[in-house]
Amino acid sequence: MEQLMKDFFLFLSQNKTLTKAAKKWGLRFGAQRFVAGELTDDAVRVIRELNKQGLVVTIDYLGEFVETEQEANEKTEHSIATLEAIGREKLNSQLSLKMTSMGMDISDEVIMRNMRRILDTAKKYNIFVTIDMEDYSRYHKTLEIFKKLKSEYDNVGTVLQAYLYSVADDIQELNAYSPNLRLVKGAYKESPEVAFPEKKDVDENYKKIIKIHLLNGNYTAIASHDEAIIEYTKKLAEEHNIPKSQFEFQMLYGIRSDRHLELVKEGYTFRVYVPYGNDWYGYFMRRLAERPANVWFVLKGMFK
Ligand code: FDA
Numbered sequence: 001m002e003q004l005m006k007d008f009f010l011f012l013s014q015n016k017t018l019t020k021a022a023k024k025w026g027l028r029f030g031a032q033r034f035v036a037g038e039l040t041d042d043a044v045r046v047i048r049e050l051n052k053q054g055l056v057v058t059i060d061y062l063g064e065f066v067e068t069e070q071e072a073n074e075k076t077e078h079s080i081a082t083l084e085a086i087g088r089e090k091l092n093s094q095l096s097l098k099m100t101s102m103g104m105d106i107s108d109e110v111i112m113r114n115m116r117r118i119l120d121t122a123k124k125y126n127i128f129v130t131i132d133m134e135d136y137s138r139y140h141k142t143l144e145i146f147k148k149l150k151s152e153y154d155n156v157g158t159v160l161q162a163y164l165y166s167v168a169d170d171i172q173e174l175n176a177y178s179p180n181l182r183l184v185k186g187a188y189k190e191s192p193e194v195a196f197p198e199k200k201d202v203d204e205n206y207k208k209i210i211k212i213h214l215l216n217g218n219y220t221a222i223a224s225h226d227e228a229i230i231e232y233t234k235k236l237a238e239e240h241n242i243p244k245s246q247f248e249f250q251m252l253y254g255i256r257s258d259r260h261l262e263l264v265k266e267g268y269t270f271r272v273y274v275p276y277g278n279d280w281y282g283y284f285m286r287r288l289a290e291r292p293a294n295v296w297f298v299l300k301g302m303f304k
Pocket of ligand 1: 131132133134159161182184185186187188223224225226227250251252255256272273287288290291294
């Protein structure tokens with residue numbers, strides 16, 4: 001049943017008609033729990049509140065199914081405006097983005113131009129930018145662009161997904177770039193030809209790549225709500241004398257918020273991934289897919 005619900009929400013997340021319609025509806029169905037708001041001002045307010053509590057942030061201007069150069073340029077402008085707001089308001093926040101929003105599916109020229117514009121602005125304000133990892137069909141392209149950009153900019157990192165069979169080898173290959181990486185389990189529906197279908201295998205592989213990347217001496221963001229993974233990382237760091245300055249924990253806005261503060265109190269850097277913007281539908285559906293128990297928020301939202 002749980003798997004069925006998961007597949008159902010992942011299926012819904014890819015529906016272009018609903019994605020379009022949701023932009024007009026405004027934040028609904030309990031999506032406010034996971035999305036900071038629709039405007040840059042909403043994002044600034046939420047980042048400031050989190051910063052006050054000792055939490056650092058990575059902000060994401062949401063975007064799905066960008067198909068034209070004009071749309072990609074508009075999304076790029078929004079990300080640049082977000083960076084300007086972080087700089088102007090002196091907030092402690094990085095930026096996260098999806099390269100499909102910036103034109104990765106349109107052409108190499110569009111994506112490279114938009115990414116360089118974003119990274120130039122980010123550099124001006126000393127802001128780090130993480131390229132989120134999308135589905136497997138974009139995996140190799142994302143890594144290829146990341147390597148190119150990393151040789152031009154220090155302030156860029158990306159994400160690797162533990163569910164991929166190849167990830168341990170890929171992380172070793174990337175070691176030549178000493179990259180700052182966010183490690184996650186993986187959020188998309190992938191074929192068993194490329195990704196572990198069983199959760200227990202994903203969890204084991206996740207531990208394996210956390211260990212490889214940390215022992216290679218690279219900065220590592222462990223982005224997971226899974227307590228077993230957090231405990232594993234803490235123990236690993238203790239055993240190998242890995243300083244707290246070499247890694248951080250990350251979780252999504254609205255998920256396990258009490259735990260965010262506890263980890264800060266324990267002396268760890270804790271970063272909250274805060275999405276905002278009117279393109280909230282796909283992101284929201286992926287969160288429901290991760291935890292169908294959250295569906296009752298949707299039902300509550302519908303009857304409000
Ligand atoms: P897992 O799914 O095993 O969950 C462990 C426990 O956490 C659950 O039992 C539950 O208690 C709690 N939990 C998990 N999800 C929840 C939810 N939605 N609501 C309430 N509780 C929940 N993926 C990707 O493919 N590319 C990317 O770029 C990113 N980026 C990213 C950034 C950050 C900061 C985070 C935290 C995650 C991502 N992800 C991602 C998503 C990631 O791949 C994965 O899908 C989710 O984090 C869920 O996996 P967990 O590691 O949390 O464990």
